[in-house]
Amino acid sequence: MTVLQNDPITQLGFSVYENKGVFAVLLGSGLSRSAEIPTGWEITLDLVRRVATAQGVEDQSDWAQWYREKTGQEPNYSVLLEEIASSPDERRAILHRYIEPDEQDREEGRKIPTKAHHAIAQLVRSGHVRVIVTTNFDRLMENALREQGVEPTVVSSADVLAGAEPLTHSRCYLLKLHGDYKDARILNTDQELSAYPESYDKLLDRIFDEHGLIICGWSGEWDHALRAAFLRAPNRRYPVYWAARRTLGTGASELATHRSAKTIPISGADEFFQTLQQRVETLEQSQRQNPLSVELLVNSAKRYLAKPEHRIQLDELLSQETERLMAQLDGGQFAPHGQWNQDEFRLRVRRYEALAEPLTRIAGVLGRWGDGSELTTILDIIRGVYLQAEKIGNGLMVWLGLRSYPAVLIFTAYGVGLTRSQRWQTLHELLVAPWPREDRDPKRVVSTLFLDEWKGAKNEVWKELDGLDRRKTPLSDHLLEVMTNWRSSFAGVSAEFELVFERFELLAALAYLEEDSEASLEQALANNPHGLFARMPVGRVGWHDSSANSLILELQSEATITALLGAGFARNSRRFLELSIESFKRYVGKMSW
DSSP states (O other): OOTTTTOHHHHHHHHHHHTTTTEEEEEOHHHHHTTTOOOHHHHHHHHHHHHHHHTTOOOOSOHHHHHHHHHSSOOOHHHHHHHHOSSHHHHHHHHHHHHSOOHHHHHTTOSSOOHHHHHHHHHHHTTSEEEEEEOOOSOHHHHHHHHTTOOOEEEOSHHHHHHSOOGGGOSSEEEETTOOTTSTTOOOSHHHHSOOOHHHHHHHHHHHHHSEEEEESOOSSSOHHHHHHHHHOOOOSSOEEEEESSOOOHHHHHHHHHTTOEEEEOSOHHHHHHHHHHHHHHHHHHTSSOHHHHHHHHHHHHHHHHOGGGHHHHHHHHHHHHHHHHHHHTSGGGOSOSOOOHHHHHHHHHHHHHHHHHHHHHHHHHHHHOOSTTHHHHHHHHHHHHHHHHTOOOSOHHHHHHTTHHHHHHHHHHHHHHHHTTOHHHHHHHHHOEEEETTEEEEETHHHHSGGGSGGGGGGGGGGSTTOTTOSSHHHHHHHHHHHHHGGGTTTTOTTHHHHHHHHHHHHHHHHHTTSOHHHHHHHHHHOSSSOOSOOOOOGGGTOHHHHHHHHHHHTSHHHHHHHHHHTGGGGOHHHHHHHHHHHHHHHHHHOO
């Protein structure tokens, strides 16, 4: 027995991941069935019922049997449509009511994209699937793709094919073999399905020759022209996987044998495609930069930092890592469009962290062991990464905000490294460094990237991460977790790392207050003698009583006061520092558990 013998979906996941863009998906009516769009047989029986009811026939428990007894024939979808409607326009109108969702359908989740459609759309967005062939008339697949920010090239007739974007150039090519339910040229009858236009045959021959196939929801028994195209394909360069709920019928078995297809037993299309997409996603996540490579980069930075003559090499290392990170920020995995969901948010956070880890850990190294000369370089990196993220302005707000998360990570690691080494002057210069804005007065770094001041922290989305749903400061808590995982690079294994992190956040909060004048703080305190009197972003230290009490005592010691004022904190004013500490105390009183 092999390790994948009883896990064909993981085997398929490896094939899809390792052969990006090679597999095409062939979808039949079974995929739309779970969206409560009826199959051809169900439409056939309903047409029998409607015709008989119009003729005054009483309701039957088995309309198929009634039809057999009445006509001596099996109920036939094609025959019924031809009898009821003589023209393609009439047939289209009949089908419309079976496929188009009304208001009640939408409210109750019928006739809208299923989990399978969404999973396929995610595979398209990530670039693992580019070609979809379907026998369905509905637009569920197109709708799911557009929700993921993918605009497909839709071919639903020979005329459309003639003017369509070439298959090679399309991000997603959707071939609707039987047409679209809103187009009068849909193919329904046996005669219409017996042969495709020559241009369709050539396109199918190319797809079946150049792609692997994932088949789901197609019986393989009907659609004679599609069966013929399948049997014409001589090449087996890529595998065929046929997902089916039951044993393949005679016609499907013939096709499977011809292409040496691997059958995958499934309980349903939703579960199958969701599992496949998750397997591919897991494989993609596991391919983050090799931890050994990250350690090599960090150790190289430490070596270059130790000797002034290696500053050029250090600068080149930082430049290369920055360019690598910025180049990947615009990848399809971070497309700003698409529907919000918790899983996607969690996935994007992990991806950003994987990409930013090398540069973030190096920034922490520079904060811990630098001499201050590196500050300009770090600020250039942070601003460059942030501005790269800001180049895209249209999309879902949560995805747009999250694009600058790598800049937050780099800023935080450098600040924590500075705090660990007690380099207060450089830390203050980092926090209050100007942040240019077009057509507006400049902000400061602390007012752009620190906790709730950062645009990506809005709407409490960070509570969507695992275990943070009840936290008062979910972003702060998560950043501590990330920095703790990476601390060996720049903070050692000190048991007090949590306190170091919270000290950094407290000092950043104090620096944030420096946007106010001492006089304005005095006036605010007089106006609010017992409550909050100055706005300041406060992280987990606000509710973590033991740390808060320890840090307040620290801030009130003469040695700390002298060191911080000498570094430029609190506008070099002892009274301003006292007001800042009082403001923090009141936040602690409000946030404390």
